[in-house]
Amino acid sequence: ERQRKTEKDRERQRATSRQRQRQRGRDKRQEIEMTKSRGWTMWVLILISPMAMWYGEVEGSHYLPGVAPHSYGNRDIIPIRVNSLTSSNTVEPMWYYDLPFCEPDVIRETHENLGEILAGDRIETSAYEIRAGVTEQCKTLCARSLTGNQVRVLSSAIENEYRVNLLLDNLPVGIRVEGRSSQAAVGNMNDFNGILRPGYPLGKHPQGENGEESHVLLYNHVQFNILYEEADDEGGVRVIGFEARPRSIDHELQADGQSVLDEEACDQSAGQRPLELQRNVDAGAATTTKVVFTYSVTWERTEVRWGDRWDLYLRTTAVQAHWFSVISSSVVVLLLTGIVAWIMLRAVSADFRKYLDRERTVESQEETGWKVVQADVFRAPRRSLELAALVGSGLQILGVTAVILGFALLGVLTPANRGSLVSSAFVFYVCMGGAAGFYGARLYKSFNGTEWNKLTVLTAVGYPAFAFAIFTGLNVVLFFLHSAGFVPLLTVTSIIMSWLCVDVPLVAIGSYFGFRKPIEDPPSRIGMTPRIIPPQEWYLRPVLVVLMGGVLPFGVVFVELYFIFSSIWLHQYYYLVGFLSVVFLLLVITSAEISIVTCYFQLCSANWKWQWRAFLTPAASGIYVFLYSCMYFTTTLHITKFSSVILYFGYSILMASAVSLLTGCVGYLAAHWFVYTIYGQIKID
Numbered sequence: 001e002r003q004r005k006t007e008k009d010r011e012r013q014r015a016t017s018r019q020r021q022r023q024r025g026r027d028k029r030q031e032i033e034m035t036k037s038r039g040w041t042m043w044v045l046i047l048i049s050p051m052a053m054w055y056g057e058v059e060g061s062h063y064l065p066g067v068a069p070h071s072y073g074n075r076d077i078i079p080i081r082v083n084s085l086t087s088s089n090t091v092e093p094m095w096y097y098d099l100p101f102c103e104p105d106v107i108r109e110t111h112e113n114l115g116e117i118l119a120g121d122r123i124e125t126s127a128y129e130i131r132a133g134v135t136e137q138c139k140t141l142c143a144r145s146l147t148g149n150q151v152r153v154l155s156s157a158i159e160n161e162y163r164v165n166l167l168l169d170n171l172p173v174g175i176r177v178e179g180r181s182s183q184a185a186v187g188n189m190n191d192f193n194g195i196l197r198p199g200y201p202l203g204k205h206p207q208g209e210n211g212e213e214s215h216v217l218l219y220n221h222v223q224f225n226i227l228y229e230e231a232d233d234e235g236g237v238r239v240i241g242f243e244a245r246p247r248s249i250d251h252e253l254q255a256d257g258q259s260v261l262d263e264e265a266c267d268q269s270a271g272q273r274p275l276e277l278q279r280n281v282d283a284g285a286a287t288t289t290k291v292v293f294t295y296s297v298t299w300e301r302t303e304v305r306w307g308d309r310w311d312l313y314l315r316t317t318a319v320q321a322h323w324f325s326v327i328s329s330s331v332v333v334l335l336l337t338g339i340v341a342w343i344m345l346r347a348v349s350a351d352f353r354k355y356l357d358r359e360r361t362v363e364s365q366e367e368t369g370w371k372v373v374q375a376d377v378f379r380a381p382r383r384s385l386e387l388a389a390l391v392g393s394g395l396q397i398l399g400v401t402a403v404i405l406g407f408a409l410l411g412v413l414t415p416a417n418r419g420s421l422v423s424s425a426f427v428f429y430v431c432m433g434g435a436a437g438f439y440g441a442r443l444y445k446s447f448n449g450t451e452w453n454k455l456t457v458l459t460a461v462g463y464p465a466f467a468f469a470i471f472t473g474l475n476v477v478l479f480f481l482h483s484a485g486f487v488p489l490l491t492v493t494s495i496i497m498s499w500l501c502v503d504v505p506l507v508a509i510g511s512y513f514g515f516r517k518p519i520e521d522p523p524s525r526i527g528m529t530p531r532i533i534p535p536q537e538w539y540l541r542p543v544l545v546v547l548m549g550g551v552l553p554f555g556v557v558f559v560e561l562y563f564i565f566s567s568i569w570l571h572q573y574y575y576l577v578g579f580l581s582v583v584f585l586l587l588v589i590t591s592a593e594i595s596i597v598t599c600y601f602q603l604c605s606a607n608w609k610w611q612w613r614a615f616l617t618p619a620a621s622g623i624y625v626f627l628y629s630c631m632y633f634t635t636t637l638h639i640t641k642f643s644s645v646i647l648y649f650g651y652s653i654l655m656a657s658a659v660s661l662l663t664g665c666v667g668y669l670a671a672h673w674f675v676y677t678i679y680g681q682i683k684i685d
Contacts, residue, residue: 114418550620
């Protein structure tokens with residue numbers, strides 16, 4: 001009997017030893033696989049990033065396959081259309097014909113898409129007459145007698161630095177900004193030195209020696225320089241660029257009040273007197289001011305191909321700043337990746353080996369703090385319904401952003417398709433309601449939630465209602481200002497119906513299937529009594545961790561934020577999709593890793609309430625985005641009107657809230673995967 005018992009004991013010891021060896025082998029293989037996977041991931045990022053940046057710089061402005069250029073025969077009429085006037089000193093676009101410009105016989109408004117309407121584009125016909133290949137010199141457009149109120153409105157618009165926006169063959173008019181771009185150009189562009197900045201100023205507000213002058217200068221003459229290429233087969237011309245050079249000329253009027261000018265009247269070397277408008281004119285003054293509007297047209301042949309014509313507008317001289325943004329962001333990501341790798345490959349693996357060593361005492365098993373809370377780490381957090389809805393809404397915004405950037409990299413969403421970015425974003429947002437409802441329901445069910453109907457309503461209505469409330473308030477402000485940015489009630493109704501008929505049903509369907517699908521049990525059983533959380537160190541306090549953790553995701557994108565804000569508020573084109581895609585990828589990685597790091601240290605301090613902190617830590621980057629918008633407002637913009645201030649900060653709140661939901665969702669998903677991974681690798685008695 002003693003011999004048999006001894007043999008059984010030895011056999012159990014040998015089995016235990018073999019089990020430990022197998023476990024150590026599995027741990028070693030896991031470490032090697034994780035190291036290889038991270039190495040492959042880093043190499044893929046290193047290889048893809050330059051390709052994405054090159055594609056965004058070089059190929060970003062190309063047109064979709066199948067879009068044919070329009071060729072004009074000799075003396076064919078090329079219509080010029082007018083768009084709303086914009087200013088960087090106000091956020092209130094103006095209707096073109098709210099100012100006393102020359103009007104055609106019939107003003108027809110072009111049908112705009114949803115993106116154009118939301119962006120404030122109001123495209124209408126004009127009185128300009130451009131014929132292909134025909135040069136015009138000082139052609140009279142019309143002569144107007146301006147009342148005191150019209151002069152006052154014009155002077156105010158000039159003081160606010162409004163810019164005129166015209167369109168020719170779907171190209172915006174621009175002013176040449178001299179200086180060769182450092183960006184790699186496509187095709188042969190050596191014959192055009194500079195960049196076309198959209199729009200041209202309405203006038204000039206001169207500054208005298210003793211301060212502001214009592215008058216402003218109105219640019220009533222425009223020299224149009226049209227760049228063109230000859231069509232290969234059809235023998236016509238194709239418009240490549242649309243350049244404007246405005247001037248202020250006080251034309252001499254004839255006795256009939258309708259001036260017929262000769263070619264020398266608009267010559268820049270003729271030394272013409274500028275047209276001055278008094279700033280402080282009485283609105284009810286009986287006197288009128290005579291203004292003659294003229295224009296000239298010249299045609300300049302260029303070697304730029306039609307498929308590359310938008311490169312004249314999309315060139316940039318700030319490539320070094322974009323590279324600095326990518327490199328600095330990559331340093332932050334590499335630092336966080338090193339910390340996460342140390343946690344996963346050193347600390348956690350060492351904890352696994354200690355825990356699986358049965359020869360150690362119970363006290364030694366509790367040396368690693370994160371295992372102490374194994375019975376509470378999967379306990380449902382407070383307000384789990386709200387957390388699930390926020391994560392679902394963030395997943396919806398994350399999906400929209402990824403899809404939009406993907407289509408932009410493919411060249412589908414280009415500035416040539418005005419409004420396509422906003423329109424596509426809205427369509428993808430309402431179509432991704434199913435994903436938000438499905439994952440939100442799955443998450444809420446893992447919290448043992450049962451009120452799936454409340455979750456559906458909160459996910460479908462929560463953030464859209466918040467955004468729509470701000471949008472409605474801003475739209476009311478634009479209505480009372482009679483601004484071109486006011487969204488008509490018919491468009492608002494179509495937005496509401498799209499949300500009610502598409503987004504809400506998809507969220508409901510996703511929630512239904514998410515609740516019906518069974519969920520896996522957590523790796524460890526939840527204890528009956530919640531564990532008391534010990535006192536935390538000062539650097540682990542929730543507010544400090546959340547505020548400090550949000551700095552790193554914001555630090556990844558703050559350089560690109562300047563160019564994005566300039567594109568929105570200074571009405572400049574931003575289409576470096578390659579850089580933007582890489583920065584977005586780095587933002588996602590940073591948000592995930594900072595959430596994992598803070599979650600690990602929180603669990604090591606025996607604090608098992610990790611869910612809300614995992615969401616809020618990267619979501620705090622939205623706070624810094626809003627603070628950055630405040631700094632941009634004070635340092636770059638010169639907005640003084642109270643209504644424009646309301647509009648600016650209203651749009652900034654919408655942008656910051658979207659960033660918070662996106663980064664918070666990424667952070668929670670990463671922390672959720674991390675917690676389930678580390679607790680799923682050990683057996684809990």
